[in-house]
Amino acid sequence: MIRFARTLIVLALAGLLAACVTPTPYQPAPPRGFGYSEVRLDQNKFRVTFRGNSLTPRETVEDYLLYRAAELTLQNGFSHFLIVGRDTEAKTSYRYWIDSYGGRGWFYHGFPGWYRDPWHRPWGGTYDAQPITTYTATAEIILVKSAVQDGETRAFDAQQVLAAVGPRVVRPEQVQK
Numbered sequence: 100m101i102r103f104a105r106t107l108i109v110l111a112l113a114g115l116l117a118a119c120v121t122p123t124p125y126q127p128a129p130p131r132g133f134g135y136s137e138v139r140l141d142q143n144k145f146r147v148t149f150r151g152n153s154l155t156p157r158e159t160v161e162d163y164l165l166y167r168a169a170e171l172t173l174q175n176g177f178s179h180f181l182i183v184g185r186d187t188e189a190k191t192s193y194r195y196w197i198d199s200y201g202g203r204g205w206f207y208h209g210f211p212g213w214y215r216d217p218w219h220r221p222w223g224g225t226y227d228a229q230p231i232t233t234y235t236a237t238a239e240i241i242l243v244k245s246a247v248q249d250g251e252t253r254a255f256d257a258q259q260v261l262a263a264v265g266p267r268v269v270r271p272e273q274v275q276k
Contacts, residue, residue: 122155169260177242179254184239
């Protein structure tokens with residue numbers, strides 16, 4: 100029984116690790132997780148967000164945002180949508196590694212150029228800083244019945260967006276293969 104529980108825990112951790120080493124698939128975002136989410140602001144107005152992990156390129160995050168906007172449009176009985184506000188935020192953090200010729204330690208970056216290694220060897224060592232950037236795209240959209248009827252030439256046709264972006268959309272079940 101204990102062996103089964105250990106195996107189950109190892110498999111769960113392996114699954115979590117695998118999820119961390121692939122770009123974010125097109126999926127609903129769990130709380131504070133990666134994927135899409137939306138908030139209804141009015142009868143025909145939404146705020147749509149797509150948050151990608153550090154392996155998800157900016158272009159993919161923005162494509163998935165448009166794809167979700169198109170899906171919402173059709174799900175709510177509309178054919179077109181307008182983007183009235185849009186932003187893509189890049190957030191960069193750093194992963195540090197220290198190797199002081201055999202002794203590893205933590206890396207502290209307080210003020211620019213000030214570093215401290217508690218295991219510092221007088222003969223030197225190496226520091227490695229790896230930037231990790233994640234992108235979050237957000238847009239406010241207004242759903243409209245028809246671009247021509249509403250006089251909006253800037254409106255996106257939801258069917259055309261799905262057809263154009265759809266072939267590039269990777270869903271969670273495609274990642275597990």
